[in-house]
Every structure is written in C-alpha cells, then in structure tokens.
Amino acid sequence: MATLKINGEDRQFEAPEDMPLLWVLRDVLGLTGTKFGCGIAQCGACTVHIDGNPVRSCLLPVGNVGKRAVTTIEGIGATDAGAKVQRAWLDLEVIQCGYCQSGQIMSASALLAANPQPDDADIDAAMSGNICRCGTYVRIREAIKRAAGET
Amino acid sequence: MSALDNPSIPSRRGVLKAGLAGGFLLAFHLPARAANEPEQPPDSTEGRFAPNAFIRIDRSGTTTLVMPQVEMGQGVYTSIPQILAEELDADFAAVTVVHAPPNEKLYSNPFFGVQVTGNSNSVRAFWKPLRQAGAAARAMLVQAAANQWQVDPASCSASKSRVTHAGSGRSAGYGDLIDAASSLPVPKDPPLKDPKDFVLIGKPVKRLDTPAKTDGKAIYGIDAMLPGMKFATIAQSPVFGGKVRNVDDRAAKSIPGVRQIIVLDDFVAVVGDHMWAAKRGLDALVIAWDEGKWATLSSKDIWEDLRAASRKDGVVAKSAGDIAKGLTQGDRFEGEYEMPFLAHATMEPMNCTAHVTPGACEIWIGTQVVARVQSTVAQALGLPVDKVTVHNHLLGGGFGRRLEPDMAVSAARIAQHVDGPVKVVWTREEDIQHDVYRPVYRDLISASMSNGKIQAWKYRVAGSSIMARWLPPAFTNGIDIDAIDSAIDIPYDIPNLSVEYVRAEPPGVPTGFWRGVGPNNNVFAIECFMDELARKANMDPIAFRLGMLEKNPRFKAALELVRDKSDWGKPLPARAGRGVCVQPSFASFIATVVEAEVDAGGEVRLRRVTSAVDTGIAVNPDTVVAQLQGGLIFGLTAALWGEITIERGRVQQSNFNDYRMLRMNEVPRIDVHVIESSADPGGIGETGANAGPPALRNAIYAATGVALRRLPIDRAALAIANKA
Numbered sequence: 001m002a003t004l005k006i007n008g009e010d011r012q013f014e015a016p017e018d019m020p021l022l023w024v025l026r027d028v029l030g031l032t033g034t035k036f037g038c039g040i041a042q043c044g045a046c047t048v049h050i051d052g053n054p055v056r057s058c059l060l061p062v063g064n065v066g067k068r069a070v071t072t073i074e075g076i077g078a079t080d081a082g083a084k085v086q087r088a089w090l091d092l093e094v095i096q097c098g099y100c101q102s103g104q105i106m107s108a109s110a111l112l113a114a115n116p117q118p119d120d121a122d123i124d125a126a127m128s129g130n131i132c133r134c135g136t137y138v139r140i141r142e143a144i145k146r147a148a149g150e151t
Numbered sequence: 152m153s154a155l156d157n158p159s160i161p162s163r164r165g166v167l168k169a170g171l172a173g174g175f176l177l178a179f180h181l182p183a184r185a186a187n188e189p190e191q192p193p194d195s196t197e198g199r200f201a202p203n204a205f206i207r208i209d210r211s212g213t214t215t216l217v218m219p220q221v222e223m224g225q226g227v228y229t230s231i232p233q234i235l236a237e238e239l240d241a242d243f244a245a246v247t248v249v250h251a252p253p254n255e256k257l258y259s260n261p262f263f264g265v266q267v268t269g270n271s272n273s274v275r276a277f278w279k280p281l282r283q284a285g286a287a288a289r290a291m292l293v294q295a296a297a298n299q300w301q302v303d304p305a306s307c308s309a310s311k312s313r314v315t316h317a318g319s320g321r322s323a324g325y326g327d328l329i330d331a332a333s334s335l336p337v338p339k340d341p342p343l344k345d346p347k348d349f350v351l352i353g354k355p356v357k358r359l360d361t362p363a364k365t366d367g368k369a370i371y372g373i374d375a376m377l378p379g380m381k382f383a384t385i386a387q388s389p390v391f392g393g394k395v396r397n398v399d400d401r402a403a404k405s406i407p408g409v410r411q412i413i414v415l416d417d418f419v420a421v422v423g424d425h426m427w428a429a430k431r432g433l434d435a436l437v438i439a440w441d442e443g444k445w446a447t448l449s450s451k452d453i454w455e456d457l458r459a460a461s462r463k464d465g466v467v468a469k470s471a472g473d474i475a476k477g478l479t480q481g482d483r484f485e486g487e488y489e490m491p492f493l494a495h496a497t498m499e500p501m502n503c504t505a506h507v508t509p510g511a512c513e514i515w516i517g518t519q520v521v522a523r524v525q526s527t528v529a530q531a532l533g534l535p536v537d538k539v540t541v542h543n544h545l546l547g548g549g550f551g552r553r554l555e556p557d558m559a560v561s562a563a564r565i566a567q568h569v570d571g572p573v574k575v576v577w578t579r580e581e582d583i584q585h586d587v588y589r590p591v592y593r594d595l596i597s598a599s600m601s602n603g604k605i606q607a608w609k610y611r612v613a614g615s616s617i618m619a620r621w622l623p624p625a626f627t628n629g630i631d632i633d634a635i636d637s638a639i640d641i642p643y644d645i646p647n648l649s650v651e652y653v654r655a656e657p658p659g660v661p662t663g664f665w666r667g668v669g670p671n672n673n674v675f676a677i678e679c680f681m682d683e684l685a686r687k688a689n690m691d692p693i694a695f696r697l698g699m700l701e702k703n704p705r706f707k708a709a710l711e712l713v714r715d716k717s718d719w720g721k722p723l724p725a726r727a728g729r730g731v732c733v734q735p736s737f738a739s740f741i742a743t744v745v746e747a748e749v750d751a752g753g754e755v756r757l758r759r760v761t762s763a764v765d766t767g768i769a770v771n772p773d774t775v776v777a778q779l780q781g782g783l784i785f786g787l788t789a790a791l792w793g794e795i796t797i798e799r800g801r802v803q804q805s806n807f808n809d810y811r812m813l814r815m816n817e818v819p820r821i822d823v824h825v826i827e828s829s830a831d832p833g834g835i836g837e838t839g840a841n842a843g844p845p846a847l848r849n850a851i852y853a854a855t856g857v858a859l860r861r862l863p864i865d866r867a868a869l870a871i872a873n874k875a
C-alpha cells in the first residue's frame with residue numbers, strides 16, 4: 001500500500017511504482033478531472049502540481065512523487081492563484097469543450113503563483129505546452145491577465 | 152442559401168428521414184454528475200409537466216431541459232436553453248440541462264431526420280421547434296393560472312417561472328400550476344414573442360456547462376466510472392483493412408494487472424486493472440497481421456488516382472447561363488487545388504465503456520450520434536435496439552469524429568468477453584492512425600474574365616462522397632450535396648456557371664466529416680482562385696470581390712466591415728501580407744482577413760486575424776465570437792501543418808509531435824466583429840475552420856507572390872532561395 005498527499009489529504013492506494021501518476025489519479029483513485037491527451041507530454045492535458053510546480057502526470061512514475069504534495073484540478077480552487085484563474089476563466093468565458101482546460105488551468109495557476117504579473121512572453125513560455133483543439137488561446141491569454149490584475 | 156437549380160438534388164434540409172429507430176426514454180447522466188454518484192433516474196414524466204420532448208417542470212418548480220443536440224464545446228447547452236427559456240419565460244438561472252437519450256422520434260435533427268449534431272445547424276434546425284415548444288408550455292401554464300383565478304389569460308403575464316395577474320395582484324410559480332397545466336391540450340400554434348421583447352436571446356448569457364469544466368467535475372465519456380470496472384486498450388491493424396493472423400501473448404500475460412487478452416478478427420485488446428496495465432500489456436504483445444490488399448498503398452498512389460479521376464467530366468450539380476459560350480468571352484484562366492487527408496485529433500481520445508449482460512448491453516460514451524450508436528451496437532451484438540442502453544456525456548471535442556459509432560462497436564465486442572463493465576480507451580497513436588479521415592480533394596476551376604469581372608466559372612470538385620456511406624439519401628444521381636455545398640452557393644454574381652462533381656473514393660482509406668465539412672474544400676479553391684484572378688485583373692482583392700457582390704448585400708457589408716477593421720491597405724513590412732476570404736454556407740455571411748509574414752527560410756508567422764460575421768440573430772453573441780476565434784485556429788492549424796500521409800498502407804503520423812497543433816506562442820490577435828441582424832440565425836461552428844486557410848494562403852500570396860495551390864503550406868516553395 002502506498003500513500004500520496006493529494007489536495008491536502010493522504011490517499012492510500014496500490015499500484016506499481018512505475019505507473020504514471022495520471023493513471024493512479026484517474027483509474028485507481030477516481031480523480032477524473034485530470035485528463036489523458038497524448039501520453040508523451042506533448043499536450044499538457046494531464047498537468048498537475050507537484051509542490052506547486054506544473055508537471056505532466058502522464059510520464060511521471062508515481063514512485064517518484066515521494067512525500068511531495070500533489071495538487072489536481074479538483075483541489076486547485078483552494079489555492080489563491082487557482083481560485084483567481086478559475087474565476088477569470090468563467091468571467092471571460094474561456095472554455096469550449098473543456099477537455100484540455102484542467103491542464104490549462106493548472107499551468108496558468110502555477111504561472112501566476114510563481115509570477116503574479118506575467119507579460120506575453122511569460123505567458124507564451126508557461127502555456128505553450130498545453131494544446132487546445134477548440135482554439136481558446138486568445139481568451140486564455142486574456143484570462144491570465146485578468147487573474148493577474150485581480151487584487 | 153442552398154438554392155439548388157436542379158430539383159432532383161435533395162437539399163440538406165430535405166433529405167429523407169432515414170432509419171428511424173424506435174426507442175424509449177432511457178437513463179442518462181447529468182452533464183456535471185460527479186464520478187461514482189448513483190445513476191440518474193430515467194427521464195420519467197410522471198408527476199412532472201412534460202408538454203413536449205424538451206421541457207420538464209416538477210412541483211418544486213425545477214425546470215429541466217432535455218438537449219436534443221450534444222455539447223462538444225460549441226455552446227449549444229446554453230443557446231438551446233436560451234431559446235426554450237425565452238419563450239417559456241423560465242427562470243434561466245434555475246434551469247437544469249440533461250442529455251437526450253437515443254430516441255429518433257423525439258430528438259431527430261429536423262434538417263437531417265436523424266438524431267445528429269453537426270453541420271453547424273443546431274440552432275438553425277431547432278430555432279422554430281424550440282420556440283414553439285417553449286411558447287406552448289408557457290401558454291398552458293398561463294391558461295392554468297387564468298382558469299384558477301377565473302380571469303382572461305391575456306390579462307396575465309409570465310416571467311422567471313411565475314404567472315402574475317396584475318389586476319388582482321395574484322401570482323403563482325410554475326411548480327404550483329403543473330397539475331392543472333398537464334390536463335390542458337397542447338396548443339398547436341402558440342404565439343411567439345416579438346424579437347424586440349427577447350430577454351435571453353441575443354444576450355451574452357453565461358454558459359451553463361463551464362463552471363463544472365473549471366474544477367474537474369465535468370464528466371466526459373472517458374470519465375465514466377462504474378463499480379467493478381476494468382480498463383482496456385486496443386490495437387487495430389496498422390494497415391487499413393488488415394486482420395489479426397496470430398498473437399504471442401506470453402510476455403503480456405506476466406505483466407501485473409493484465410487480466411485478459413482478447414483476440415478478435417480485426418483487433419486485439421488487453422484488459423487490465425487500469426489503463427497502465429492494459430497499455431503495457433498491449434505493448435508486450437507480438438501481433439502478426441495479415442496486411443491484406445492495401446499492404447503497399449501509398450499517398451503517391453492515392454494522389455495519382457485522384458488526379459486521373461479529376462480529369463474526367465463529372466455530374467453537373469448546377470448550371471446557369473451558357474458555360475461553353477461564356478468561357479470564350481475574355482481571357483481564360485485555370486486553377487487546380489489539392490487538399491490533404493486530415494485527422495480530427497479531438498483532445499479526448501476515442502473511448503467507450505460497455506457492459507454486456509445476457510440479452511442486453513449498456514454503453515457510456517460521448518457521441519454526436521447517440522441513436523446511431525444504439526442501433527449499430529445492437530446490430531453488431533445481434534440484440535434488439537431497445538436492449539441497448541446508451542448514456543451520453545459531454546464530448547471532449549467532436550469535429551465530426553464522433554459522428555461515427557466505430558469506437559462503441561469495438562468496445563461492445565470487447566465487453567462480450569469481459570465479466571462486468573469495461574472502459575476501452577484508445578491511445579493517441581491509435582486515435583490518429585485509426586481515424587475516419589477528411590478526404591483528399593482535387594478541385595479544378597476554369598474561368599473567363601473581362602473588364603475586371605468574371606464572365607464564366609466552371610468548377611469541378613473531385614473527391615470522396617462521405618454522404619454515400621453516412622447518409623445515403625444525401626447522395627443521389629451521382630451528387631454528394633456536402634462535397635459541392637459551397638461550390639453551388641458561390642456568393643459572387645457570375646452570369647455563366649457550371650459546377651460538377653466527380654466521385655473518387657481513395658482506395659483503402661475510410662473518409663468522414665471534419666470541421667467545416669464539404670465547404671472547407673470548396674471555399675479554399677474558390678477564394679484562392681479569386682485572388683489569382685484579382686491579380687490577373689490588376690485589382691485589389693477586396694475591390695475585385697466587391698464588384699461581384701452587388702446582389703449580395705449581407706456579404707458586401709461583411710467584406711466592407713472587415714476591410715475597415717483589418718487596416719486593409721496600410722503598409723506592411725517586406726514579406727508580410729494580408730489575405731481575404733469570403734465564405735458562404737451554413738446561412739452565415741462571413742469575411743475574414745489574415746495578416747501573416749514569411750521569413751527567408753519560408754516559415755510562416757501569423758500576425759493578426761480579423762473577421763466580420765453576419766449570422767442573423769446571434770442567440771448568444773459571445774458564443775458566436777468564441778466559435779469564430781476557435782474555428783479560425785482550427786483551420787489555420789490545418790493550413791500550416793495538417794496532413795495525414797500513407798506509406799505501406801499505414802498512416803505515418805501518430806501523435807502531437809508529428810501531427811502538429813497551433814500553440815499559444817503561435818496564435819495572433821484575433822478580432823471578431825458581429826453584425827447586428829434580425830434575420831433567422833445562421834450556423835457558426837464550422838465557419839472559422841473554412842475562413843482561415845484561404846485567407847492565410849492569400850496573405851502568403853500577397854507577401855511573396857507565390858500562389859500556393861495545395862495544403863498544408865509548402866515552406867520550401869516560400870523560401871527565398873527557391874523563389875523563381
């Protein structure tokens with residue numbers, strides 16, 4: 001039996017150590033908000049935070065997480081940056097199909113937590129690993145700026 | 152639009168009602184139902200006011216709206232409720248939205264006669280029926296209140312799910328009126344609101360589906376979780392049409408968590424305790440395939456076939472004036488345009504959960520064709536249709552891929568061998584390599600021109616008929632109404648016109664609808680050739696087009712607006728240019744300008760995109776803007792990189808590393824200007840995908856003088872060293 005700290009709670013589970021965190025979250029723990037998109041860290045749909053840093057969970061072996069804190073889309077609203085990002089996403093009506101948006105919100109939240117006033121180049125650097133097939137990029141950029149402007 | 156000259160060609164609206172499947176109201180999920188919550192009860196009308204298929208009101212006043220169209224990002228789970236709640240005078244903040252079950256009697260798309268979401272027609276097709284449904288329900292509730300108060304219903308008003316009689320100050324909530332209302336006859340032709348009284352339609356109300364998409368609660372097909380569920384992934388033949396010869400599963404069986412290896416005629420599946428076990432198991436299998444007759448098929452062969460087919464005369468789909476004589480008037484020009492195979496690459500990979508029990512099957516999926524999934528699975532399993540239950544979900548992108556039931560059929564066939572429910576998830580590689588591809592097309596246009604005006608236009612479309620397979624009544628007399636849709640709807644005033652279609656099926660490769668559908672190809676050919684003709688006439692591309700839009704004021708207004716908003720004509724740096732596109736179809740009137748630059752090596756960078764859109768009444772104007780923004784990016788992505796190629800019968804691309812998508816750092820400013828209109832609503836979801844490619848190509852033409860005639864963009868042809 002292994003333990004992970006996920007969204008502030010200790011969660012116990014059984015899984016091989018080389019199993020990517022994505023599948024532990026989705027298939028073992030039933031936390032389906034984190035999405036499978038490509039399996040090769042090309043699309044960002046599976047982005048979660050490990051100690052606040054954005055990580056592609058589709059390639060991260062669960063055994064490598066250790067005691068570090070995992071935050072998923074289900075828990076990001078409890079963080080200051082995450083709550084701002086979620087509000088801005090709704091205010092500017094960013095979302096279309098929404099499948100990639102868990103990952104987009106996780107990447108944007110990590111950006112704002114580390115850099116409260118990102119410029120366009122910062123946004124490009126932080127967000128270009130997240131693909132959106134519906135093409136919501138223009139609104140994602142605006143919403144990050146909106147969230148950054150929130151006091 | 153779609154005014155066909157040939158009465159023997161069915162219009163999109165008039166296609167025969169095909170294959171009506173009988174059905175019952177079946178259980179379905181709330182869009183935002185948390186994983187592992189108990190099943191929703193079936194859509195019972197007992198104890199609820201249910202005057203039609205779309206509206207349910209219970210005694211607490213809770214209004215539930217049943218969605219006849221599916222939500223795949225296009226915002227229809229907000230625009231349809233806006234239309235219903237507008238005429239119902241319901242409290243919009245309190246409505247609940249549920250997926251419709253498979254039932255083609257109740258929920259067929261009026262344009263197609265089958266239960267389908269596509270072709271940018273959800274709002275167009277359901278505009279009147281939904282308004283009537285809302286108005287009829289409202290009239291019954293008002294009548295019930297008036298009867299109770301013994302007053303004239305005309306002296307009562309309704310707002311936010313309450314009926315009020317101003318004269319006496321009495322009022323009642325809808326929940327208190329449902330029993331009395333349920334006993335009243337449903338009015339056949341209830342009065343509809345004057346658009347000036349709309350309080351919801353035309354307003355950018357907040358989407359109903361998005362809050363659950365910000366916190367992980369939204370449930371897509373891939374998120375279905377059931378007690379005792381197993382997880383599976385599949386390998387289909389890497390060669391089109393190949394079969395399994397034999398499988399060595401010794402290594403796979405020893406992988407922890409692998410439970411079953413299922414070998415069927417045309418694919419192999421590994422079932423495990425989770426996707427990781429299933430995927431590792433699949434990777435460990437040694438599968439020998441009987442590659443079949445397409446083992447040596449290549450893109451080169453397919454293009455040779457298509458080019459040969461395109462040289463033959465086609466079936467005439469439209470003719471006006473005297474084309475033979477017209478082509479001799481003035482100077483003659485020719486254009487040939489080629490479009491590649493494309494995959495859909497929805498962000499949510501193909502998946503389906505199935506549970507087969509003796510004599511029945513239950514399916515969890517996100518699909519654009521819920522009734523077709525039901526009937527196809529029933530057929531594959533030899534079950535009566537009503538023994539197949541389908542739970543529809545939110546779609547993580549559709550773009551036409553989820554108009555196919557193949558992933559449901561394979562999941563059901565796997566589930567026949569599994570004790571309990573099994574979720575089958577395709578890897579991204581499987582998703583890209585086993586798609587139903589947007590077909591290759593080759594279009595030829597001959598035109599004659601004098602005094603800056605086109606005198607004659609002969610346009611031949613050659614390519615696959617998707618309709619012949621997907622909706623046979625829409626392929627008649629050798630004409631596929633989708634493949635020629637925008638060719639016959641050309642917005643320009645041209646006195647002598649001929650449109651032909653040559654059906655040319657690519658060997659081996661399954662073809663299907665892709666965002667933009669047939670017009671995606673037509674608009675590219677038309678608008679590229681228009682720019683070449685403008686240059687021959689030594690005219691500005693917008694002025695040239697405006698000269699042939701006098702009879703089409705809505706297009707003219709859109710084009711003039713985009714000209715003014717895009718800084719058209721203002722100087723740009725060297726090797727930067729602006730390109731324009733005017734596009735018909737889907738009953739919307741859209742003009743777009745793309746500004747782009749080309750570096751010395753031929754790489755293209757987008758600088759700015761501007762669109763002007765007249766889509767009639769924009770039910771939700773913010774959604775219209777969002778659909779244009781997103782559609783443009785979808786189309787520009789394809790123009791810049793999209794191509795599926797085939798060697799030795801195999802698709803060569805496999806994932807986002809070699810099937811590229813536009814990313815944040817590559818997306819320019821996009822401005823969309825919505826033109827106010829009181830006309831009935833047009834379609835919008837497909838349109839941006841069609842505007843982007845020709846406008847970009849024309850920007851490159853302006854920037855470099857190179858007239859590209861096939862997609863995706865050929866960088867080598869644009870590099871300075873290679874320029875003639």
